[in-house]
Amino acid sequence: MAAIELDGVTKQFGSLTALQGVDLTVEEGEIFGFLGPNGAGKSTTINILLDFVRATDGSATVLGHDIHEEPKRIRARTGVLPEGYDVYDRLTGRQHLSFVIESKDADEDTDELAERVGIADAIDRKAGGYSKGMQQRLVLAMALVGEPDLLILDEPTTGLDPNGARLMREIIREENERGATVFFSSHILGQVEAVCDTVGILQNGRLIAKDSVAGLREAAAGDTVLRVTLADGDGTDAAVTAIEGLEEVSTVTADGTTLTVGCDSDAKMAVLNAVEESGSEVANFETEETSLDEVFAAYTEQQEQEQAEVDA
Amino acid sequence: MSAEQNPVKRLLGDIDTSIKNSEFADWYPISKKEFRDTVRSPWIWVLSFIFIVLFALPAVLGLYFNIGQQFAEAGASLTTDAYVRFALPIAAPLLPAVAIVIGYAAIARESERGSLKILLSLPYTRGELLAGKFVGRSAITLIPVTVGLLTTLLVLLPSEIEIAWESFLLFALATMAYGVVFTAFAIGLSAALKTARRAMAASLGIYVYLQVFWSNLGAGLGNLLSDHANIDQVTQLHVELFVSLLSPIASYRTLVQEILQGSPIRSRLLLTSSPQVTCEEMLGGTLEVTQAGAECTNAALPPQYSTIAVIAYLLLWLVVPLVAGYYVFENKDL
Known part of the structure; x- marks a missing residue:
C-alpha cells in the first residue's frame, strides 16, 4: 500500500490554478523529497493531504484513508511540521508537548522529546520567547510524538542554523529507519539530495518529474563531466584527437593542460585509456556529477521550452 | 505535597482521567x-x-x-x-x-x-x-x-x-x-x-x-404593521413582545425579573409598551396596581412567552x- 496517493488532484483558488492534475505515489518506507520553487504548489499539496484545503478535483489517500472522509484517522498516524505555523506564545515547550501527547493518546516523555531535538534546557520556558529555530525544533518534536507512520514536513529547515539542519536530517533518517515514511518539501536542493530516496519536482502546479535522485540526475543530463589534467602540455592536441575518436564522447575542450570531456557516465576508463595511448601522462582527473540544482534548472528549462512550443 | 496526598488534586486528576477516557x-x-x-x-x-x-x-x-x-x-x-x-x-x-x-x-x-x-x-x-x-x-x-x-x-x-x-x-x-x-x-x-x-x-x-436598538425594534415593527397592515392592537402587542424576547439581553433580563418577581407574567409585562392592554386584552386578566407594582391577575400566559420558551430563545443564541x-x-x- 502506498503511503500517499494523489490522483488527478486539481486545486483552483478563484481563477488561479494552484495544482493541475497532480498524480503522485509515495511508497511506504521511503524518504520522499518534494521539490519546487516557491509558489509551485507544494504547500497547497500538503494542505490538501491534511484536509486544510479541499481539492477542486481529483482524489487522494494517505495511509490508505481518503483525505476528506477520514482525516482524523490520517492525523492520528501522521506527524506534521506545517509551514507558516505559529506556536502558542503563552504556553511552555513542555505544555505544547503534553498537549500533543494527550491529543494523540501517546505515552512519551516530554523531556526525552525535548532532548532529542535539542531544546531540553528551554522546555519550561514560554514558547513565545523561543527563537525561530527553537520553535522549529519544538514543532518537530511535536511531530515526532506517538511514533507516526508518516511524517509530513513542509520546508523543515526554514529558520534552522546548519547544526539544526543537520539534526533535522539525522532525525529524518532515524525516523525512516524506525519504519516511518517521510514526505518533505523544500526549495533547497541540497537538503533533498542529502537524505531522499525519491524526488518529485513540482512546477507551476504540475508534477514535472518523479524519480530517484540518481535517476533524475541521469535523466536530466546523461553526460558526466570528466576533467583530465595532463602532466605536460605537449601532447594536448593528440589527446584531444584521441578522445574525440571515442563513440561515447560528446564534447572535448582543452585549456592548457586541462581537458574537459563530456561523455557517458560509464566512459571514464575509455577516455583515460585513450589519453594514455596518445602518449600523454594523466596527472590528475576528476568527475563532476551534475548537482540537483542543474537537474532542476534543466527540467525547468525543458518545461518552459515545451510550454513555449505549445504556446507557439 | 504530592498529588497522592492532596485529595483535591487527586479528585481533579480523577475527573481529568475519566473525561479523557470518555468516548465522546x-x-x-x-x-x-x-x-x-x-x-x-x-x-x-x-x-x-x-x-x-x-x-x-x-x-x-x-x-x-x-x-x-x-x-x-x-x-x-x-x-x-x-x-x-x-x-x-x-x-x-x-x-x-x-x-x-x-x-x-x-x-x-x-x-x-x-x-x-x-x-x-x-x-x-x-x-x-x-x-x-x-x-x-x-x-x-x-x-x-x-x-x-x-x-x-x-x-x-x-x-x-x-x-x-x-x-x-x-x-x-x-x-x-x-x-x-x-x-x-x-x-x-x-x-x-x-x-x-x-x-x-x-x-x-x-x-x-x-x-x-433591539428594544425599539419590536415596538417599531408593531407600529409599522399597525399602520400599514391594519393589524389590531393585540396583534401589535404580540409582535412587540415576541420580537423583544428574541434578544438574548431581553430574555436574560426577563428571566432574572421572573426570579425576583416570582411571576412570569409580571416580568413579561415589563417588556411591553402597554401593560394594561397586554394584561387585559392579550392575556385576559385584570390589572391591579398594588404597592409592589402592577399585578396582572387571572391571566394565562401563551406558551410562546412561557419560561421554557424564553430559555429556548436565549439558548438559540x-x-x-x-x-x-x-x-x-x-x-x-x-
Missing part, C-alpha cells in the same frame, strides 16, 4: 489547552477585574451601608434580591462585552497566525476543535462571573442582609448561562469569519445593536451561531 470527549485536550492558554492573557484579567468590581462591589457596598433599603419591598427585610436588582442592570450589558472579548479570537486569530495548522494536524475534526474551543473559553467566561458572585456572598454573609438562596442561585445560574451564550455567539462568528478583527467587529456590532459557524468553518479552506 475527544475535544477535551483542546478545551484544556484553550483554558491554559487564554487564562494567561493579561487582557482577559484586566477585563474580568473590571467586571468583578462593577458587578460585585458597588451593589455590595451600597447594601452594606443600607443604601439599598429602597429596593426592599415595604415591610420586608432586606435580602440578596435587592442585590440582584442592583447587579442585573450591570451584568446585562457588561457580561456580553466580556464574553465577546473572550470568544472572538478563538478560531479566527489562530487561523490568521497559523497555529490552527498545528491544532488541525492533530487527530481532531473541525467540529471537535470548535467544541473544545467552546468548552475551554466558556470556562474562562465563568471565572469573572463566579468570582463576582462569590465576592458578593463573602461580603454579604457577615452582614445583616439575609441571603435568599433560591433566587440568588437561580440568578447565578441564569447569569452563567448568559455569559456562555455570548461566548458561543462570539466563537461562532470567529469560526465563520476570516480574521479576528472581523469577528470582533461583527460580534460587538450585533451586541451594540441588540443593546441599543448559543446554538445558531455555533451551528452556522461550524458549517462555514467545516467547508472552508484554511
